[in-house]
Amino acid sequence: MIEIISAHKMLFLLCNAMKDATQKWISVSLFNLLIVAIIGVTLRYKIAYALPVVNQKYLLHAHSHFAFTGWVSMALMTLLVQYLAHHQNPHAFKKYKPVLWANLMAAYGMLFTFPFEGYAAASITFSTLSIIVSYVFAVLYWKDVKKIQWYSTTHAYFKAAVLFNALSSIGVFALAYMMATQHIEQNNYLASVYFFLHFQYNGWFLFACLGLWNHLLEQSGMNTEKLKWLFYLFAGSCIPDYFLSAPWIPIPTIVYWLVVAAAFAQVIAWIMMLQIILQNKKQLLTQVPQFTKLVLFPVAIAFSIKLLLQLGSAIPALSTLTYGFRPIVIGYLHLVLLGVISLYIIAHCLVSEIIILTPGIKKGMIVFIAGILLNELLLMIEGIADLSYHAVPYTNEALLFAALVLMAGIFGLNFKNKRTY
Structure with a gap:
């Protein structure tokens, strides 16, 4: 009897520790979002009025890099680790703590270097650190998800998310090469920028969010086979859709039609998901509070x-x-x-x-x-x-x-x- 009570107490303490760690890192992420907003106000003020002390271009770099690393990536990493803590390893936050701290350090390093020097030694060092963190997180997370004993489409979304996060760094390295060789051609420069943005926005960010949403749908008892097909449509469209972000890149006609098909595929997948939600709204409504539905x-x-x-x-x-x-x-x-x-x-x-x-x-x-x-x-x-x-x-x-x-x-x-x- 004492052993049963001790086991329940241990489980209770672990659950509290997981919740505490998640709330702590999400609080940090929300504070970082506030910093992003303050920088946004400063940028808008400089456009509307004079603010000579601020270098608009440098501060814009800080704004975007900190938004990506300090807010979105910080929050998504936290939520993905929370998923592991619930389904694979209750001590997941302890394992990923160095990765989360490294990501936070990279974010603040970019925040305090980009406004003063733009792309230079210090800011590039912290940018590189953020890329290394994304690689480490991707490898660790992929391995840990594979250890979960049952199949879930949620796992496929999370694997795709961390893979696209790592893939986006190709755009950064292409930019670094152009700057190092002083051979910057406008179209190649923009193609590299949009490569990074596409696989961040439409890859890492979107697939992590879709994975979290898919988990809620699965918890509501929705048809997992249909959800699996939605993943295939979204995932199969991501790489071809890059060419929609870089229309100046010359592509063969057959590739263009593949890109068009990919754009249609994501619309179809979204319509199918809305149909699934409407067909199962009663089950889903029990999971989502009224105000959150409005959000x-x-x-x-x-x-x-x-x-x-x-x-x-x-x-x-x-x-x-x-x-x-x-x-x-x-x-x-x-x-x-x-x-x-x-x-x-x-x-x-x-x-x-x-x-x-x-x-x-x-x-x-x-x-x-x-x-x-x-x-x-x-x-x-x-x-x-x-x-x-x-x-x-x-x-x-x-x-x-x-x-x-x-x-x-x-x-x-x-x-x-x-x-x-």
Whole structure:
């Protein structure tokens, strides 16, 4: 009897330790998101008004690198390790602690070097460290997922995610080679940049989120065979879809039609997933609190818009036109990073009770979502105006206000976030 009680006590302590570790690292990630928002406000202020002390290009590098490493990658690594802690190794956080700390160190290293020197020795060192961390995480995680005794499509998503994260570094190394040899050709430079962005946004970020979502669907008792086919459609489309991000790259006609087919495949996969969700909504609703459903709705809308825009970019003339206008590109990238990835990560944390849903958190989320909507609306207006070569007055000031709203929402999430033990 004493042994049974001791075993239950040990299990209780392990569960508390796992929850504590997850909440701690997610709290760190949310704080990093706040720093990203503060930098975003600074960048928008410099565009609208004078701020000579800030180098816009250097600070933009810090903004993007820290957003990727300090916020998204930090949060996704935490949630993926939490999955292992529940299903494979209850001591997973202890094993991955050095990797998480190394990722955090790389993120802050880039934060404190890029604004002052741009791409130089120190910032490149920390960038390289972040790539090494992604390799180490990919190898460790792949091996640990393989140790899980049962098959799940969730595991396939997670394996694809860490693989695409490692693959994205090819774009970084291509850039480094061009800079080292001083042979920078515009199209090759952009192709390398978009290679990195594509396999981060549409690879590592998206597949990790899809894996977390797939796990919720499986827990709700949904048809695993259908979910497996959705993975095949999404995964098979990822590599060909890169050419939608780099329309200036000459490709054979047969490859172009493969790219078009890939764009259609992701739309079809998304429609199939929505059908599965609607057919099994009663089971799913029991897993998701009412407020979180309202958070997931804009995620679904943003993801639908993303896929439709991606499909539209398969038209060469339209793709070449839109990629030439900065507001459209920025609007698309923010749509994915904020409207799809960031919102989903926070929604998942709410469903899993990693973030406790308090009245303060609800208010912070509402303000955050309002900021995303306002930011996207203004960028869309600016993009359409640029297409017709017209300037919309006070757009920069309005975008600064949208950045402030976003920052206020994220500040609310940080200030009202409470950990439970």
